[in-house]
Amino acid sequence: MEIEDYIRQKGKRLEKTSRSIRDYQVFDFNYVPERPLMRDEVRPIADAMLRYLRTGISNNLLIVGSRGCGKTMLVRYLAKSLERQEGRLFFYINCRHHNTSFKIMAELLDVRPRGYGLDELWAQFQARFGKRSVFILDEVDLISEKDRRKDLLYLLSRSDRNYMVVMLSNNPRFHQQLDNSIKSTLQPEIIHFRNYNADQVMEILKQRARLGLYHYSAGDLAQLAGLTYKNANADIRVGIKTLYLCATEPQAGVDANFERARRDIVADLIHGLNDKNLLILKAAASVPDGHVKPVYEFYRRLSAAMHETPFSYVYFYSNLSYLQSIGLIMLVSTKVRKAYTNQIQLLFDAQVLGQVWQARFQ
Ligand SMILES: Nc1ncnc2c1ncn2[C@@H]1O[C@H](COP(=O)(O)OP(=O)(O)OP(=O)(O)O)[C@@H](O)[C@H]1O
Ligand SMILES: [Mg+2]
Known part of the structure; x- marks a missing residue:
């Protein structure tokens, strides 16, 4: 032609x-409708936000639910409508794009993440954000494993400025994976979004x-x-x-x-998965019957071949539950001889994985 x-x-x-x-905008996934459909889950979130704005006593939230069930849209909608009455109070950040405590703080402060110590950045942060500030940490489970202690969550929950933290995640186990010291001060109210x-x-x-x-x-x-x-x-x-x-x-x-x-x-x-999760998925797709233990062994060998340090079995397993929560795999309990073992089923066409894999690792 x-x-x-x-x-x-x-x-x-x-x-x-x-x-x-x-109107093309309506088809953008980030579009926030003027009148979203009302649902039961709105009430506890709106109540917690209003209570915080009235009393200044923080009431942290962890909102969990599967992909595309309206978590981000609803929180952004509520933030927008409350700000119309109360002025700038809400600060939104997506942890997929800013995935360490450092980067999140730097982004919120609008400075470059290099050249500061964490303490210094935190001092600036407290000077910049007064009382009555709500931090929305979307996709909070994507804070990198490198940031093991998740300092930001610790600092936010301990600050005498009584910040409120709203965390959003696909992973229903996110809360269990937090350090006890964070859990005990953050104490989020957990809200499950139904499909x-x-x-x-x-x-x-x-x-x-x-x-x-x-x-x-x-x-x-x-x-x-x-x-x-x-x-x-x-x-x-x-x-x-x-x-x-x-x-x-x-x-x-x-x-x-x-x-x-x-x-x-x-x-x-x-495409949006980090290298470690991509390795796990590749291993799951490569082991014919998908039993978890052989997949883990395969994953270790694959990681070594790709010069990546593999996760311990416990971390590997919690990443399986993450992959399950975003709907890419399903863990099914099956009986082999007399014992039960978990089998991984892929919920998508493996060809797509092949393409991403090639672009990333070959
Ligand atoms: N109640 C609703 N009324 C109108 N549109 C909605 C509603 N709930 C969700 N949507 C639309 O569906 C799409 C997905 O919603 P959203 O991005 O909030 O999902 P999510 O739960 O944050 O998913 P993920 O976990 O993948 O981030 C968005 O484009 C959003 O505008
Ligand atoms: Mg979302």
Whole structure:
């Protein structure tokens, strides 16, 4: 095909797309809706925030729940609406991108992380952030293993400024992994976000379709909501992406667009894993029946070959539970002879892993 033909065809397609999309923003995963769907989980979070703002006594929270169940969106929404009344109080940070105590503090202070000692940075931090400051630590379980003591959590919870900390995580075991000294001062109230049910998935996607598209088919919407609920563990992101694909590539059909959306989102997820988790996943994909012990042995050998220091078995296991919490694997207890052992099942197409692996390690 000539370049000119390509440009002409592509231009036509884009023009057609822009005729069906009313508002592109609505399909951005970071979009915070004006009126999110109400759910029971809102109350304890809003109550804790309001209590803190009134009394100044901190009431730390740990919000856990699976992928795409609305944790980040809801906390950002509440922060936004409370700030409308009370002024700047909330400070959001994603620990995936700033993954040590040092980097988080430096980011919040807007300074370069080099050239300071932790104490110095902390002194600046306390001078900068007064009483009545709420720190939202999103994806808090992604603070690096290098930052073993998680100094920031310790400092925040001990500060006489009574900061409030709101932590978000996929990992229901995050709290158990914390040091006792942190646990005893942080004492977060734990709030479990349930997955959306089929009606809620439908309601949220319908709202997006109304805001984002000029026209859509009610039948397609019902079908894609059903697929999102049943086959994507109610991860709203998969639904939103499918909705977008159905508007831009209608000829592919709902089923194919759903599969593509799911694949893209799994690819993003695997892409975002750190090297150690990628090694664990690779080992799990390489051992045929996926029994945990042989997978661990394989993982140790693979790590050595890649010049990475492997985790101890305990850390390895807690990373398996992380991979399970983000929906990439499932741990199934099976009986072998007379004993029970855990078997790892992959919940995605191994081809995607192969591509990321090649880009990272080969
Ligand atoms: N109640 C809701 N109303 C409208 N949109 C929602 C609602 N809940 C979630 N969404 C949308 O679904 C998408 C996923 O939500 P969100 O990013 O908050 O998930 P999460 O629980 O933080 O997931 P992860 O654990 O992967 O970070 C977002 O685009 C969000 O806007
Ligand atoms: Mg999130």
